Amino acid sequence: MKHIIAPSILSADFGNLQRDIEMINQSEADWFHFDVMDGVFVPNISFGFPIMKAVKKHATKPIDVHLMIVEPDKYIEEFADAGADSITVHYEACTHLHRTIQLIKASGCKAGVALNPHTPVILLQDVIADLDLVLIMSVNPGFGGQIFIQNTYKKIEDLKRLIQGVNEDLIIQVDGGIGLQNITKLANAGVNSFVAGNAVFSADNPTETIADMKSLTNS
Numbered sequence: 001m002k003h004i005i006a007p008s009i010l011s012a013d014f015g016n017l018q019r020d021i022e023m024i025n026q027s028e029a030d031w032f033h034f035d036v037m038d039g040v041f042v043p044n045i046s047f048g049f050p051i052m053k054a055v056k057k058h059a060t061k062p063i064d065v066h067l068m069i070v071e072p073d074k075y076i077e078e079f080a081d082a083g084a085d086s087i088t089v090h091y092e093a094c095t096h097l098h099r100t101i102q103l104i105k106a107s108g109c110k111a112g113v114a115l116n117p118h119t120p121v122i123l124l125q126d127v128i129a130d131l132d133l134v135l136i137m138s139v140n141p142g143f144g145g146q147i148f149i150q151n152t153y154k155k156i157e158d159l160k161r162l163i164q165g166v167n168e169d170l171i172i173q174v175d176g177g178i179g180l181q182n183i184t185k186l187a188n189a190g191v192n193s194f195v196a197g198n199a200v201f202s203a204d205n206p207t208e209t210i211a212d213m214k215s216l217t218n219s
């Protein structure tokens with residue numbers, strides 16, 4: 001499977017948002033990653049529909065929406081209408097996860113479920129066949145620039161076992177603390193979608209960093 005690099009808009013310069021979007025358009029990145037935080041599910045507030053529409057206006061690549069919010073069902077259709085290509089909800093935020101996944105699929109988007117670092121992969125057993133993407137959080141969600149949690153490698157192994165013979169085309173995504181230092185090891189472990197905020201936008205040359213990430217995952 002092709003490796004997907006998804007820079008996180010959370011670390012962009014919002015005073016120069018169009019410039020940063022154009023940078024991603026021109027780069028070897030594959031997706032835009034869009035982190036929505038509500039200040040309830042996570043201890044931080046990021047952005048919502050007005051910024052989503054601004055990104056959509058200029059983006060020439062798919063937009064991968066990561067909802068770190070309670071009651072995501074309420075907003076799925078609106079994010080789909082605003083231009084989301086994939087929508088990922090948190091396992092921990094969904095009482096009726098099966099229903100939420102069906103809502104995402106009915107909206108025409110790829111359906112993803114994210115797991116916090118403490119949530120075991122096995123809890124997805126009964127919905128895994130319905131999913132397009134599983135996001136293994138490699139930090140506790142809420143902030144960019146945190147340290148990668150090493151137990152992520154064990155969870156990638158667990159997920160690979162779970163999808164065997166059931167959903168082998170599933171996109172395995174990691175998010176948090178990803179950079180040039182660990183991307184090759186993660187690709188070798190079986191990850192095929194890499195979210196990176198700080199590593200891209202704090203780099204002296206973000207375009208080159210994205211290109212380096214791309215080549216490190218394909219080597």
Ligand code: DX5
Pocket residue numbers: 008010011033035066139140141142143144145146175176177178195196197198199
């Ligand atoms: C964390 C967000 C991430 C974040 C990653 O809660 O879901 O997408 O932007 O940031 P870095 O790559 O800086 O760890």
Ligand code: ZN
Pocket residue numbers: 008033034035066175195
């Ligand atoms: Zn994210």
